[in-house]
Amino acid sequence: MLKYLVNRILFMVLTIYVLATLMFFMFRLLPGDPTMTVISSAMSPKAQEAMKRQYGLDKPLYRQYTAYLNNIVHLDFGYSFQHSRRVSQMIAGRMLNTLLLILPSMIAAYALGVIMGAFIAYKRGGRTEISSVILATAFQSAPVFWIGMLCIFIFSVHLDIFPLGHILSPGMHYGKSALAKYLSLDFFHHFALPFTVITAYNICFPMLLMRSSMLETFGEDFIELCKMKGMGEKRIIYKHAMRNSFLPIATTLPLILGWAVAGSVVIETVFSWPGLGLLMVEAVQCSDYPVVQACFLMIAVLTIVGNFVADLLYGILDPRIVYK
Amino acid sequence: MIDVIDLKKYFPVVSGIRSLFSRSRGKVVKAVDSVSFQIETGQVLGLVGESGCGKSTTGRVLLDLEQPTSGDILINGESGRALKKKNRKTYYRRIQMIFQDPYGSINPQHNVASILSRPLMYQGIRDKTIIRDKMLETLDRVGLSPPEAFLEKYPHLLSGGQRQRLCIGRAIILEPEFLVADEPISMLDVSIKSGIIILLKRLVREQNLSLLYITHDLATVGHLCDKIAIMYMGRIVEIGPTDDVLDRPGHPYTRALISSIPIPDPSITRSGAPISGAISDPVNLPSGCRFHPRCPYAENLCRQREPVSAAVKDNPEHGAACFLTDKLPGFDLTKGHRC
Amino acid sequence: MFTNDGGMVTVFLNSLKMVSGSKLGLAGLVVFIVCLGVAVFAPVLAPYQPLEKNYDAAGKLMKLHPPSVQHPLGTTLLGRDVFSQVIWGARPALIIGLSTAAGVILIGVNIGLISGYYGGWIDNLLMRITDIFMGVPFLPFIIVMLSLTGRSMVTVIFAMVIIMWRSTARVIRSQVLTLRERPFVDAARISGASGLKIIYVEIAPNILPIALVNVAFALAWAIITEASIGFLGFSDPDVMSWGTIIYRSFASQMSYKAWWWVVPPGAAIMVLVTAVYFIGRAYEEMINPRLQKI
Numbered sequence: 010m011l012k013y014l015v016n017r018i019l020f021m022v023l024t025i026y027v028l029a030t031l032m033f034f035m036f037r038l039l040p041g042d043p044t045m046t047v048i049s050s051a052m053s054p055k056a057q058e059a060m061k062r063q064y065g066l067d068k069p070l071y072r073q074y075t076a077y078l079n080n081i082v083h084l085d086f087g088y089s090f091q092h093s094r095r096v097s098q099m100i101a102g103r104m105l106n107t108l109l110l111i112l113p114s115m116i117a118a119y120a121l122g123v124i125m126g127a128f129i130a131y132k133r134g135g136r137t138e139i140s141s142v143i144l145a146t147a148f149q150s151a152p153v154f155w156i157g158m159l160c161i162f163i164f165s166v167h168l169d170i171f172p173l174g175h176i177l178s179p180g181m182h183y184g185k186s187a188l189a190k191y192l193s194l195d196f197f198h199h200f201a202l203p204f205t206v207i208t209a210y211n212i213c214f215p216m217l218l219m220r221s222s223m224l225e226t227f228g229e230d231f232i233e234l235c236k237m238k239g240m241g242e243k244r245i246i247y248k249h250a251m252r253n254s255f256l257p258i259a260t261t262l263p264l265i266l267g268w269a270v271a272g273s274v275v276i277e278t279v280f281s282w283p284g285l286g287l288l289m290v291e292a293v294q295c296s297d298y299p300v301v302q303a304c305f306l307m308i309a310v311l312t313i314v315g316n317f318v319a320d321l322l323y324g325i326l327d328p329r330i331v332y333k
Numbered sequence: 334m335i336d337v338i339d340l341k342k343y344f345p346v347v348s349g350i351r352s353l354f355s356r357s358r359g360k361v362v363k364a365v366d367s368v369s370f371q372i373e374t375g376q377v378l379g380l381v382g383e384s385g386c387g388k389s390t391t392g393r394v395l396l397d398l399e400q401p402t403s404g405d406i407l408i409n410g411e412s413g414r415a416l417k418k419k420n421r422k423t424y425y426r427r428i429q430m431i432f433q434d435p436y437g438s439i440n441p442q443h444n445v446a447s448i449l450s451r452p453l454m455y456q457g458i459r460d461k462t463i464i465r466d467k468m469l470e471t472l473d474r475v476g477l478s479p480p481e482a483f484l485e486k487y488p489h490l491l492s493g494g495q496r497q498r499l500c501i502g503r504a505i506i507l508e509p510e511f512l513v514a515d516e517p518i519s520m521l522d523v524s525i526k527s528g529i530i531i532l533l534k535r536l537v538r539e540q541n542l543s544l545l546y547i548t549h550d551l552a553t554v555g556h557l558c559d560k561i562a563i564m565y566m567g568r569i570v571e572i573g574p575t576d577d578v579l580d581r582p583g584h585p586y587t588r589a590l591i592s593s594i595p596i597p598d599p600s601i602t603r604s605g606a607p608i609s610g611a612i613s614d615p616v617n618l619p620s621g622c623r624f625h626p627r628c629p630y631a632e633n634l635c636r637q638r639e640p641v642s643a644a645v646k647d648n649p650e651h652g653a654a655c656f657l658t659d660k661l662p663g664f665d666l667t668k669g670h671r672c
Numbered sequence: 673m674f675t676n677d678g679g680m681v682t683v684f685l686n687s688l689k690m691v692s693g694s695k696l697g698l699a700g701l702v703v704f705i706v707c708l709g710v711a712v713f714a715p716v717l718a719p720y721q722p723l724e725k726n727y728d729a730a731g732k733l734m735k736l737h738p739p740s741v742q743h744p745l746g747t748t749l750l751g752r753d754v755f756s757q758v759i760w761g762a763r764p765a766l767i768i769g770l771s772t773a774a775g776v777i778l779i780g781v782n783i784g785l786i787s788g789y790y791g792g793w794i795d796n797l798l799m800r801i802t803d804i805f806m807g808v809p810f811l812p813f814i815i816v817m818l819s820l821t822g823r824s825m826v827t828v829i830f831a832m833v834i835i836m837w838r839s840t841a842r843v844i845r846s847q848v849l850t851l852r853e854r855p856f857v858d859a860a861r862i863s864g865a866s867g868l869k870i871i872y873v874e875i876a877p878n879i880l881p882i883a884l885v886n887v888a889f890a891l892a893w894a895i896i897t898e899a900s901i902g903f904l905g906f907s908d909p910d911v912m913s914w915g916t917i918i919y920r921s922f923a924s925q926m927s928y929k930a931w932w933w934v935v936p937p938g939a940a941i942m943v944l945v946t947a948v949y950f951i952g953r954a955y956e957e958m959i960n961p962r963l964q965k966i
Contacts, residue, residue, distance in 0.1 A: 020800075020803070023804075024803070024804045024807040025807075027804050028804075028807060028808060032816075035816065035817070035820060036820065142696075143696070146946055146949050146950065146953070147942060147946045149949070150892065150896070150941070150942050150943075150944075150945035150946040150948075150949055151938060151939075151941065151942035151945075152896055152899045152900060152903065152915070152918075152938060152941050152942075154900065154903050154918070155899075155903075155918060155934070155937075155938030155941070155942075156938075158918070158922065158927055158928075158934055158938075159934070159935070159938070161928065162927075162928050162931060162934070165928075166928045173928075263806075264806075264839070267806070267807075267809065267810070268810065270809060271809040271810040271811045271812055272811060272900075274811045274812055274815065274900075274904065275811065275900050275903060275904065278903075278904060279922075286812070289812060289815070290815070290904055293815055293816070293819045293906075294905070296819070301816060301819070304812070305809070305812050305813070305816055308809040308812050309807060309808065309809050309812075311809075312807055312808075312809050313807040316806065316807065393858075396858075396862050397862075398858050398861065398862065421864065422864035425862050425863065425864045426864075429862060430858075430859075430862055432855045432858065432859060433855075434855050437854050437855040437856060438854075438855035438856050438858070438859045439856055439859070440856040440859075440860070440874050440877070440878070441878070442877035442878055442880075443877075451860070451863050451865070451873075452863035452864065455863050455864035455865055455869070456864060500859070503859065503863070
């Protein structure tokens with residue numbers, strides 16, 4: 010178990026390292042030269058030189074690369090081109106905001122999805138099943154940003170129940186304590202709509218998967234045996250079928266988590282939610298490359314750590330897996 | 334004439350990088366341990382043993398589906414090792430195999446024509462009419478007639494017996510000199526088994542090939558085999574002409590196998606000792622004779638030294654690897670076992 | 673199953689037959705074919721050019737006109753006809769979707785086949801690479817790519833393909849792992865077949881059904897992703913895709929005043945992707961009969 014953990018963590022570090030390297034070379038070698046946005050050719054050659062030195066661009070590529078890696082290890086992403094602030098300062102709070110939105114909705118989506126999937130499998134063959142499958146597939150097929158926009162249109166613009174976006178109303182202050190901020194009614198007021206949209210959107214996948222997994226389990230011999238023993242159908246479903254059907258769903262958790270984290274880019278844009286995704290989109294639009302790099306790496310880290318946790322969870326759920 | 338010389342196949346217990354650190358490093362399972370036998374052209378050797386004794390591995394090693402640890406096979410005097418080295422494809426012109434599972438050994442996505450033509454095509458035969466003629470001839474030979482009706486069929490339309498006939502056809506289409514049949518009838522319905530046995534017998538005679546017939550079922554070997562080899566834990570413990578081995582078994586294990594053949598006559602009762610216990614741990618082989626933990630006659634000598642094959646009843650054709658061959662109590666088993 | 677005939681084309685045609693056997697699958701197939709038709713005949717079907725500015729009788733720009741007989745889905749802030757834009761939008765969606773799906777399957781299937789068949793260090797290496805790709809955040813990566821290389825359709829396809837093959841490769845590999853243990857692989861080997869022959873002649877036809885299911889899911893996912901890229905404003909600005917239409921309305925901050933500008937393109941995406949999912953699911957249920965209603 011310990012050996013497995015160590016291996017898994019080492020591989021996680023390797024993955025992050027590979028992605029960081031990929032980022033470095035993409036930014037250095039692809040045609041769009043990011044430095045062009047800050048170092049204008051209109052400047053005097055001397056000023057250009059000075060700027061290059063400031064960003065370390067006068068050194069050979071491998072020196073830049075080692076310096077880059079060194080900075081990443083120290084979580085130092087340099088200064089934003091746009092805001093002249095430390096990038097690490099900018100992203101810390103943003104990361105928390107993203108997690109606050111994604112994690113609760115993913116947990117809710119999986120819990121609800123599994124229960125609903127089991128329910129429609131139980132109702133197999135009936136109207137309920139067909140209509141839920143059609144509805145869920147259609148809902149899953151719509152782009153999440155579009156659903157978000159429609160919800161804002163209906164609930165915020167027309168019914169005026171929820172705010173249009175953002176995480177807090179402008180001009181609200183909750184003192185220095187971050188906790189007070191995230192526990193305020195105002196936060197939950199802003200949180201409710203994006204949370205509901207992401208949850209509803211992400212319910213579909215586990216729900217459909219749970220349904221088909223349940224249907225497969227129903228065909229197994231041990232379910233027949235339960236029936237022959239005279240066990241009640243409800244008991245069979247809750248005690249036997251659901252447990253076994255849940256495992257394949259659990260394997261998809263890292264995949265979905267990855268989608269959700271990566272998808273936060275879109276959802277945060279729609280709801281103007283000040284998370285990593287929105288920051289990244291804004292940074293790309295104004296060619297603020299240090300920020301883009303940092304955001305990308307942080308989103309990647311969230312994805313990779315998410316995969317890791319999901320893997321471990323799966324091992325706990327499935328007694329047949331023994332980590333060596 | 335097929336001559337298998339000192340064939341060995343050892344599987345490491347752990348493999349890959351892990352083997353450098355594992356406690357079981359260097360330990361092996363001797364699946365096939367110094368197996369030698371000869372098969373005359375036009376003759377059948379039955380290789381009999383319990384599951385796990387290494388008989389299937391022997392077949393797979395002969396076909397190079399597993400790399401042999403050492404040993405060689407002479408096909409009419411030519412070294413298989415040298416043949417393989419020169420060209421794997423030409424090696425398979427001379428030696429072919431029939432698998433146990435007629436369902437799994439046929440690709441469900443290919444029709445009969447493509448299954449039969451592939452071996453020819455891999456051997457570089459491109460002429461369509463030659464291929465077609467050869468296929469029709471082969472289908473006819475294995476009893477799938479009219480052959481034209483089968484060419485376009487897909488495997489799922491064939492019965493188990495027809496599938497196995499197709500597999501035999503695929504094996505003989507290259508006219509090999511040596512054929513290995515690994516339990517070819519064990520997965521078939523009882524009613525079809527004898528048909529396949531008769532077909533194999535006819536093919537051996539007509540095509541002048543040598544057949545190694547691998548089975549766990551002593552009851553069928555009498556019909557087909559000229560010689561029998563009994564295998565136990567990677568070793569051949571007894572080998573000889575079918576009648577000699579079945580009537581005058583020189584090894585306690587052979588006796589036990591023979592006594593376990595059901596006799597369809599309740600009036601016959603059996604003497605001879607049935608074996609008890611299970612096959613020993615293949616990683617840590619027992620000392621001395623591998624059979625001694627299960628042998629009812631085992632003596633001290635059996636626990637200390639490993640017996641080598643010796644002639645039974647002064648018959649040079651018939652050998653058994655047992656110290657006690659001559660001391661064994663009389664084996665006056667009723668002829669019932671030759672059902 | 674689908675073994676009446678062997679060729680890849682016939683397997684494909686048979687799978688179409690199987691899909692149309694289920695009601696949802698048939699519905700999906702019909703919708704998909706209609707979408708294909710719309711994409712092909714867009715110039716005939718669309719009453720206006722997608723970027724054409726429309727003026728009323730008085731010569732005034734028709735800014736944000738609600739749906740009317742003339743403009744069945746209204747107009748945009750710049751007086752462009754939404755209906756025509758939605759019709760033209762089918763083109764990039766399908767071109768990008770289909771090319772991406774094709775690329776994903778090509779790479780994913782081959783990596784899965786080679787990794788699963790050869791095993792050993794090749795498998796180890798390829799699967800570790802796949803694992804690393806699993807850690808790449810999909811959309812952010814594409815955005816970075818596009819911002820660095822320019823926003824053409826080809827880059828979008830390329831960026832999606834180099835990330836999306838990962839899950840297909842895994843699925844195919846696990847299939848190959850079981851297939852390569854089947855005796856027919858040994859049978860082929862002793863017929864004198866080389867490793868590559870075994871992979872592509874013996875094993876590949878048997879994973880074709882799974883690959884086809886993956887084509888459907890990759891297609892669906894590619895269409896949604898393409899829309900997301902468009903929505904974030906990273907698509908080719910000269911091509912009017914469904915995502916771009918929504919982006920324009922969102923960026924102009926008029927999306928909450930003119931519902932007709934937002935609802936139709938999103939609905940189009942939803943309908944097309946739903947159709948693709950139905951096709952994929954119907955086929956999946958056919959090749960895995962246990963999924964069917966018991």
